[in-house]
Amino acid sequence: MSSIELTPSQRSILQELVNLFRQSESAVKGEDIAERVDRNPGTIRNQMQSLKALQLVEGVPGPKGGYKPTAAAYDALEIQDMDQAADVPLEHDGEPIEGANVQEIHLTSVHHPELCRAEIRLQGSIADFHEGDEITVGPTPLSKLVIRGTLEGKDDTNNTLILTIDSMRAPAEGDTPEK
Structure with missing residues (x-):
């Protein structure tokens, strides 16, 4: 290189x-x-x-x-980008999506439990995602966070899925992750 x-x-x-x-x-x-x-x-x-x-x-x-x-x-700059898109798995209606690379996960309105949302920015097409679809993101590389939610909307210009979060889970220290 x-x-x-x-x-x-x-x-x-x-x-x-x-x-x-x-x-x-x-x-x-x-x-x-x-x-x-x-x-x-x-x-x-x-x-x-x-x-x-x-x-x-x-x-x-x-x-x-x-x-x-x-x-x-x-x-x-010879920096390791810690939040670089290491493979963060994405499931769409229970099916793993090959090659969908999660670039960013933004949690919005976390202080409002009934309206907790996640914005998931992907590399690759989001054309096949539709409102009401079930989406699972994770586990993330470091914290092993898994977010499950329902697709509420899409931002095509930013390649972002907007989810209403149904559950968020990160294993406690010493827990072995599910699966």
């Missing part, structure tokens, strides 16, 4: 992007990076163009937009 040569400036900007992205798990604004690396936002925008050309960064348009590191960014 060839490693990408980054200038010290690119490296520090990319590292800061990765740090901020890990904290917020959402797109990072150029201004926030500029503040952290003590540079002008215009400089950051220019650097982001070159980092995009190297396919280390993707731009996210819109008011909540900004930048996200790509998997290649972690490689370039």
Whole structure:
């Protein structure tokens, strides 16, 4: 694997992007990076163009937009992406989906038990999923969390399934997971 040569400036900007992205798990604004690396936002925008050309960064348009590191960014920085999509199994109406790679799991409205939702972002098509389908995600690599829910909706632009959570379970320390 060839490693990408980054200038010290690119490296520090990319590292800061990765740090901020890990904290917020959402797109990072150029201004926030500029503040952290003590540079002008215009400089950051220019650097982001070159980092995009190297396919280390993707731009996210819109008011909540900004930048996200790509998997290649972690490689370039030689960081192990801990939340990298290690195989997180996905079942659709009880059938395991081959090659459905779960990229992100966001739990929303957890403080409201009757309305607990999960947003599951996938790599691959979500065309075959329909409202009311039963979805099981997990176990996740580290915590062995398993989420079971009913598909409530889809966000096709972000390749995201929105589930109403029926159950969430992570084995207690020392428990052996089911199966």
